[in-house]
Amino acid sequence: TQLLEQSPQFLSIQEGENLTVYCNSSSVFSSLQWYRQEPGEGPVLLVTVVTGGEVKKLKRLTFQFGDARKDSSLHITAAQPGDTGLYLCAGAQEDTDKLIFGTGTRLQVFP
C-alpha cells in the first residue's frame, strides 16, 4: 500500500514554464522531505518542512506543507533543463517514525 501519492507521475515542459508537483496522503507526518534523484545516483535532499502550513523557498523552488501535515506541494518557477530529474516526497510517520517515500514525479525540462 502506497501511503504517499504524487501527481503528476510524469511532466514534460519547456524551459521557462512553471509547474507544481503534489504529494498527498491520508496519514499525518511529523515532517516531510523533498528529494531529487538523477540517473545513476541516489536521491539528494532539497528541503525538510516540519510545521503545518510552513512554506520554504529555495531559489526558484517553493515548498509548502499542508496545515494538517498530510500533504505537500513543490512549485518550480521558470523551470530550467537542470531541473530535470525524479522528484520524491518522503514523510516521517508519526506513529512508527519510518520515512515513507512517495510514488515520484519524473520531470523533463526541454531547452
Place this chain on the structure above:
Amino acid sequence: KAGVTQTPRYLIKTRGQQVTLSCSPISGHRSVSWYQQTPGQGLQFLFEYFSETQRNKGNFPGRFSGRQFSNSRSEMNVSTLELGDSALYLCASARSASGGNEQFFGPGTRLTVL
C-alpha cells in the same frame, strides 16, 4: 568528507541464489537505512539500523535481512532470489535515528536476477 559508498555497484544473479550487499555510511553517521527502488513500486523502505540494532522494518519477506557492525557499516542479504527482486538497492545514512533526519544516499547497487 566521503559520501555513502555501496558495493558492488552492479550484480547479476540467478534465481535461487543469495546475495550480500554492503554499505559504508558517512563517517560519524550511526543510522543506516536500506531501500528497494523499482519502476513499478518506487522507493520502498526495507529496514533501518542504529547502533547495531534494527530500529524499523518495512513490509518485506524474511528473505530480506540485514545487520550493522560496530563501525556502523551495514550489510543486506537476500536469500533464495526471485525475478521480482531485480531492483536498485539504495543505502542511506543519517546522523541519528529519526525518520525526519536528512538521509544521505549512496549511488545504489543494481541487482539483476535472471
